[in-house]
Amino acid sequence: MTSDTAAARPAAGELTGLPPSAAVWCSGLHKRYGRRTAVDDVSFSVARGEVLGLLGPNGAGKTSVIKMLLGLVRPDAGEVLLLGRRVTDPRSRSAVGYLPELFRYQPWLTAAEVLDLHVRLARVPVGASERRECLALVGLGDRAGDRVGGFSKGMQQRLGLAVALVARPELVVLDEPTSALDPLGRVDVRDIVLSLRSRGVAVLLNSHLIGEVERVCDRVVILDRGRVAASGTLAELLGQREVRLRLGGLDGRAEDRLRAAGSLTRTGDWFTVALPAEDDGVTVPDLVRDLVGLGVRVHAVEPVRISLEERLLGILRHDEPEVSAR
Amino acid sequence: MTALTVAGLTLREAFRRRVVWALLVLTVALLALSGWGFSKLIGLDTELGTMTSGEARLVASVLLNLIMFGFSLIAAIGTAFLAGPTLAGEVESGQALAVLARPVRRSAVLLGKWLGLVAFGSGYVVLAGLAQILVVRAAVGYWPPAPAGGLALLAAQTVVLLTLALLLSSVVSPMASGIIAVGLFGATWVAGVVGGIGGALGNEGVERVGTVSRVVLPTDGLWRGAMNAFQDPIALVQMGPGEAGFPFLSDGPLTVAYLAWAAVWIAVVWGLTAMSFSRRDI
Secondary structure, eight states: OOOOHHHHHHHHHHHHHHHHHHEEEEEEEEETTTTEEEEEEEEEEOHHHHHHEEETTTTTHHHHHHHHTSSSSOOEEEEEETTTEEETTTGTTTTEEESSSSSSOOSSSSSHHHHHEEEEEEEOOOOOOHHHHHHHHHOOGGGTBBBBOOOHHHHHHHHHHHHHTTTOOOEEEEEEETOOOOHHHHHHHHHHHHHHHHHOOOOEOOOOOOHHHHOOOSEEEEEEETTEEEEEEEEHOOOOOOEEEEEEEEHHHHHHHHHHHSSSEEEEEEEEEETTOOOOSSSHHHHHHHHHHHHOOEEEEEEOOHHHHHHHHHTTOSSOOEEEOO | OHHHHHHHHHHHHHHHHTHHHHHHHHHHHHHHHHHHHHHTTTTTTEEEEEEOHHHHHHHHHHHHHHHHEEEHHHHHHHHHHHHHHHIIIIIHHHHHHHHHTSOOOOOHHHHHHHHHHHHHHHHHHHHHHHHHHHHHHHOOOOOOHHHHHHHHHHHHHHHHHHHHHHHHTTTTTTHHHHHHHHHHHHHHHHHHHHHHHHHHHHHHHHHHHHHHHHHSTHHHHHHHHHHHSSSSSTTTHHHGGTTTOTTTSSSSOOOOOHHHHHHHHHHHHHHHHHHHHSSSSS
């Protein structure tokens, strides 16, 4: 990163228009490892009480971005503010909880001692009963006195979740929080994230489980090859609808008319048209009217709602134009 | 605050991982063996007849230094292999991620690790060394001229080596850092012996090998200062000029300038480690 004084000048101007208390604000993050660019001009923010999902394929740079946000990796360029403070200031992490993708805790300590350690490092006066409640919340209430070395991977991930939650965070960063958990554990994590949101705690969630993200996230940032490929609220990202039509007697003019309505794919008699996001509700009736006018036999017209998974795959396969809703 | 928390954690790791108990067993065995050996010194018959008290003090000095060297070797290897996993191992395993994401400065975490290792390494050599001095006193009645100074120098030697091991572990893998640190410790000691032989033979070039190595890594210099504090003042005279290069007797005490250099060396290497660690991607 550039020096503090050099970084402060452009930031001051940019920050004046932003809400003063964004949980995360990052701009122009860039990171190279040797000759490979891992993160390229990534900017986004997470508002207080908001749950932001970070999606993308393996190697897209999600974990690198998270580590830069937490000051664990130094960006080559760009700036990060955590809870209103520059990330180079350790105090910016005072109210941040973090569950790393590579979760590992001192195996010679007990689960309760690991929480004690993190409470001391965070310098937050969290009482013994609150710490016990935190362990109980992640399902480790009866294992508080057991050494971490004897824990299964799933239990260690649950402990990691407790570590992230114990010091009364205002921002929780969860990097693949359910990778080692059973289906029951995944539901627990979902409930915890929703409960954090209801208490006004911001959450940055990196997960491969798209269904999980779709259920709990207010907004999504999709990273691909180190760049922001798309970002926006779920409504914005999934707002794009499709319409499927089963047609007969189609000629070149009718196909041109279909293409004019939106991106077209064909499987036998079935034609799928991706409708533009700014569709005002007249595209489909007008299309059907024109097709009939062109002598096309319309057998079926079905609206299709796109899923986040399909949207993600579309973006990553570069079938769809880049979207930046926010 | 962070440094003390991490120092406590480092010490707790040494206890929980049974490093302390392993060292305790090893040390008690060494103390018992040396006690038995020293007790046999009394009334030892040589070809020339029963040893004089002066000869017995000379032998006691040499043997005490030899055993102290054993302790310093145990402390050196122990702390070097503890220091390695401390930084590099925790970064590699991912243990450092959750800790360094807390509102802590990396230099404070490093200071904590260092303080913990210093307490552990120094505590070990001081306690084991003191026990050894008491065993020698009980067995043959020999009391070194400056035991406190000698033990302090032994502790300083351990601090030098563990500081080096910490620096190495911030840039290379944990195993490599331990091996390099212990290797350099051994190489400096050998260079010191070679320099001593050079001095005895009047060869300035060879003598310089020891001098230079003692400046580059002060472990051997501090060790020689410690030996001087443990040995009988007239031991060297008794050995005779032809034996001046003997590796378990020291020619003279350390100068204040050398002690200052050792302190500067520790500060510089610590600073380099802090710089390297704070710039490192975790």
